[in-house]
Amino acid sequence: MALWKCQVCGYIHEGPEPPEKCPKCGAPKEKFKQLSDQEAELVLRSRKTNYLHMKALNILRELLEVAEEIIKDNLDPGCVKIANEEKEFAITTIQKIMAELETHMKKGKWG
Ligand SMILES: [Zn+2]
Known part of the structure; x- marks a missing residue:
């Protein structure tokens, strides 16, 4: 096609x-x-990468929710410590992905 x-x-x-x-x-x-075939392949690969980044964002948002639930439950300091690390990782990685996607859009990479 x-x-x-x-x-x-x-x-x-x-x-x-x-x-x-x-x-x-x-x-x-x-x-x-x-x-050209080469340009078309690049467009399709870019779209796939974009889709995978969105999927990763959803997984990280779920991790963030889970971590917040553990923090709220506050069963013991060990659990809360790990949950805080999970939360920190999820937030930072979400921001990195968003910044990367914005760079791609500015470059017109998805066109
Ligand atoms: Zn047009």
Whole structure:
């Protein structure tokens, strides 16, 4: 399946031919350029990485919830200590992933 990129806004269309007009910005069919196999592969890999980062974010948010529950329960200092480390790790890693995703978007890497 070929990938077509709108040269005006970066919208990507998947199909044997470009769309009549861009669904995002309304540019005509002529503004679409077919991506080379190499470019298309990069777009698909970028999308997969993006998806995996989102999945990791969900797991970390769950870890954060679990850690907070353990801290709230406050059974013994050993448990709370570990839970605080889990919480710290989850928060820091969530922030790192968000920063990384923002960098990708600025570079237009997902286009
Ligand atoms: Zn467009």
